[in-house]
Amino acid sequence: MTTTTSKRIRLSPDARREQLLDLGVRMLATRTLEELSVDALAEEAGISRGLLFHYFKNKQDFHRAVVQRAADDLLARTRSDPSHEPTARLRLSLTRYIDYVLANPQAYISLVRGAAGGDEAMLEIFDRTRAALTARITDNLGAYGVQDSPTVRLLARGWSAMVEEAVLSWAADPQLSKEELLRVLTATLPAVLAAG
Amino acid sequence: MTTTTSKRIRLSPDARREQLLDLGVRMLATRTLEELSVDALAEEAGISRGLLFHYFKNKQDFHRAVVQRAADDLLARTRSDPSHEPTARLRLSLTRYIDYVLANPQAYISLVRGAAGGDEAMLEIFDRTRAALTARITDNLGAYGVQDSPTVRLLARGWSAMVEEAVLSWAADPQLSKEELLRVLTATLPAVLAAG
Numbered sequence: 361m362t363t364t365t366s367k368r369i370r371l372s373p374d375a376r377r378e379q380l381l382d383l384g385v386r387m388l389a390t391r392t393l394e395e396l397s398v399d400a401l402a403e404e405a406g407i408s409r410g411l412l413f414h415y416f417k418n419k420q421d422f423h424r425a426v427v428q429r430a431a432d433d434l435l436a437r438t439r440s441d442p443s444h445e446p447t448a449r450l451r452l453s454l455t456r457y458i459d460y461v462l463a464n465p466q467a468y469i470s471l472v473r474g475a476a477g478g479d480e481a482m483l484e485i486f487d488r489t490r491a492a493l494t495a496r497i498t499d500n501l502g503a504y505g506v507q508d509s510p511t512v513r514l515l516a517r518g519w520s521a522m523v524e525e526a527v528l529s530w531a532a533d534p535q536l537s538k539e540e541l542l543r544v545l546t547a548t549l550p551a552v553l554a555a556g
Numbered sequence: 557m558t559t560t561t562s563k564r565i566r567l568s569p570d571a572r573r574e575q576l577l578d579l580g581v582r583m584l585a586t587r588t589l590e591e592l593s594v595d596a597l598a599e600e601a602g603i604s605r606g607l608l609f610h611y612f613k614n615k616q617d618f619h620r621a622v623v624q625r626a627a628d629d630l631l632a633r634t635r636s637d638p639s640h641e642p643t644a645r646l647r648l649s650l651t652r653y654i655d656y657v658l659a660n661p662q663a664y665i666s667l668v669r670g671a672a673g674g675d676e677a678m679l680e681i682f683d684r685t686r687a688a689l690t691a692r693i694t695d696n697l698g699a700y701g702v703q704d705s706p707t708v709r710l711l712a713r714g715w716s717a718m719v720e721e722a723v724l725s726w727a728a729d730p731q732l733s734k735e736e737l738l739r740v741l742t743a744t745l746p747a748v749l750a751a752g
Contacts, residue, residue: 510731510732511732511736511740513731514722514725514726514731514732514737514740515722515740515744517721517722517725518718518719518721518722518725518744519718520721521717521718521720521721521722522714522715522717522718522721522748523714524717525713525714525716525717525718526710526711526713526714526717529710529713529714530710535706535709535710536706536707536710540707541710544707544710544711544751544752547751548711548714548747548748548751551744551747551748551750551751552718552744552747552748554747555740555743555744555747556740
């Protein structure tokens with residue numbers, strides 16, 4: 361549905377807010393979070409700045425909601441089917457993770473780096489997202505032949521940070537194929553967990 | 557040398573600036589970078605705010621210089637003797653890294669997270685520091701029995717991010733002993749590089 365069409369349809373306030381958030385995330389494909397102004401969103405959505413503030417208290421509230429939406433998207437897209445074999449499952453999840461970062465680089469950078477701006481709410485979004493990604497590993501340790509322990513949990517969290525860094529570095533300057541990136545990241549998880 | 561003594565000694569401008577930076581890093585042991593104001597430093601150093609601006613253009617310049625000093629300290633303290641056996645060398649370097657983080661938590665967090673505030677100069681300090689830490693691994697790959705390649709370089713960088721995350725998480729909530737943390741981080745580097 362294009363924004364022009366949507367203007368003619370009366371949506372519930374909740375549905376309208378959801379639509380604005382989707383638009384906000386899409387706009388992050390080509391601009392940074394700092395560049396995502398309330399004015400730019402209002403213009404793109406074809407609504408007034410005043411109406412936008414009906415859905416978001418202020419710019420900070422709007423930015424947090426957009427980053428939360430980006431986090432929800434990332435988690436939803438990388439969810440995998442527990443009936444699959446662990447390595448295939450991990451590989452598929454990593455493929456979708458990489459694809460998400462490539463399609464939404466600024467949304468992803470905002471999620472990862474936004475946590476560092478000293479905004480407590482952003483830090484919480486980041487922490488919850490990393491915790492959710494890490495829990496997919498720690499809820500499924502049997503697949504890697506390791507027992508749950510504080511050490512293994514710390515390693516799972518560390519591995520998530522490694523993937524985050526590797527994918528961001530790779531996206532900025534891809535010196536290896538996506539296939540090779542996938543192969544190597546898939547191989548590191550059991551290797552790291554086994555060190556526990 | 558205490559600040560009281562130093563007030564009575566005429567130092568060169570460069571030496572005085574160095575002393576102010578050391579003081580700035582020490583002050584980060586108990587406060588965040590945001591809380592490290594020019595006023596607080598001037599008071600602690602026993603000099604006027606005006607004189608401080610003789611050494612630093614503005615607050616941002618002062619913060620960057622303090623974070624650069626924290627990065628230099630971290631690199632200097634974690635430097636290891638190439639004549640030592642690789643595992644002992646890695647373990648010693650990690651020990652000093654953990655000790656630095658424990659002694660200077662806010663300086664370290666500012667270095668790691670400051671990069672995310674959208675300040676290009678801070679991002680550069682962070683990138684140079686991570687590159688220097690990563691180069692210690694990639695300059696010494698023979699010790700781990702692996703050949704240099706873009707994949708191995710990406711893994712070395714990823715491993716640095718894993719250590720950063722694990723040490724920060726551990727310092728915030730130590731659920732394992734420092735000995736166990738050291739053991740496991742030392743074990744993960746060859747495991748990760750072997751995946752390349």
